[in-house]
Amino acid sequence: MxxxxxxxxxxxxxxxxxxxxxxxxxxxxxxxxxxxxxxxxxxxxxxxxxxxxxxxxxxxxxxxxxxxxxxxxxxxxxxxxxxxxxxxxxxxxxxxxxxxxxxxxxxxxxxxxxxxxxxxxxxxxxxxxxxxxxxxxxxxRGEGYNVVVHELAHQIDQLNGDMDGFPPLHRGMDRQQWVDVFSQAYQRLCTELEQGLEPSLDPYAAESPAEFFAVASEFYFDVPEWLAENHPDLHHQLKRFYHPTR
Ligand SMILES: [Zn+2]
Missing domain, CATH: 1.10.472.150 (Glucose-regulated metallo-peptidase M90, N-terminal domain)
Incomplete structure (x- = not known):
């Protein structure tokens, strides 16, 4: 009540x-x-x-x-x-x-x-x-930029302690799967930047796993179709996290 x-x-x-x-x-x-x-x-x-x-x-x-x-x-x-x-x-x-x-x-x-x-x-x-x-x-604006979502993703991230790109997951979400999907995408971006290739996500996401989660969250809300097409696993995890009832 x-x-x-x-x-x-x-x-x-x-x-x-x-x-x-x-x-x-x-x-x-x-x-x-x-x-x-x-x-x-x-x-x-x-x-x-x-x-x-x-x-x-x-x-x-x-x-x-x-x-x-x-x-x-x-x-x-x-x-x-x-x-x-x-x-x-x-x-x-x-x-x-x-x-x-x-x-x-x-x-x-x-x-x-x-x-x-x-x-x-x-x-x-x-x-x-x-x-x-x-x-x-x-x-x-639908261009992959949202500073409000970015900063609030950091807040959500640190509810279970460190700001480390690993927020408290919902019951039924596979922790290992989250870690695998995010570390693979993070590693891929770091390798692309090291080798001077076209980055698959905003280069700022390569700063740390925490920044990666915040930037991926911006893309998830701002350009969901783009993320679903280019990072389907990442999109799936973020959807289960931010939209558990969909
Ligand atoms: Zn940040």
Whole structure:
């Protein structure tokens, strides 16, 4: 049973249906969802707006319609999974565009490099999800790019510990099969890049198994037909994961 204050919170967060429909129409990945899926998307969006905090950064003010766009795009990966899969974080931080991120890397000799670089989005371990608004607006156009899905895939990935491209799988999913499919596709991409061949996926996916899972998730939602045709095994695993009821 849902408590009365939960109900009230959801009622207050619920976006205007016409404004919501305008957001959906603006992004091809949302516009092509069935009417049933779109009403489910509205429920998820409402839950995200009720549960999460949206903070503007980098000197900008965040308009309601911009918050709604972030929340609606964020609802896409958990359409069937449910917003409980976002329990690992509470806050979205939105910059106007690409933002400077502190980074820390340890090289092969164990030397720590610290610095800043430009990012479109970033998922911190158990921290906020940081997004650049320009990149959010460029996402979900059916071109294989979706920074929101990318960062949220990282959040989902780390629900069972490390960010390692191995999220908590559903009952009935074969763990070994997941590992085999993902490591083969990852190895294939690394080999292609080493040999100067045409990469079969965005080269950024070769950074690490965690990035591979995040990039593959972007492709799964943004260009599903392309992924099904070019990486059928990967598509199958991601479909079983993100859409267990289909
Ligand atoms: Zn990433």
């Amino acid at each position: 849902m408590s009365w204050f939960r109900k009230r919170r959801l009622a207050r967060a619920r976006p205007d249906e016409h404004v919501f429909a305008q957001v959906v129409a603006e992004f091809p990945v949302l516009a092509r969802l069935s009417p049933d899926q779109q009403s489910c998307l509205l429920e998820r969006t409402t839950e995200i707006l009720a549960d999460k905090t949206f903070q503007a950064a980098g000197g900008m003010a965040l308009e309601d319609d911009e918050t709604l766009i972030v929340a609606t795009m964020a609802a896409l990966p958990v359409l069937e999974l449910g917003v409980d899969w976002y329990r690992g974080f509470h806050t979205f931080i939105i910059y106007p565009g690409e933002f400077q991120a502190e980074f820390e890397e340890v090289d092969e000799d164990g030397v720590v490099h610290r610095g800043r670089d430009l990012r479109a989005g970033e998922a911190w371990a158990h921290g906020p999800v940081v997004l650049g608004l320009d990149e959010v607006l460029a996402s979900g």
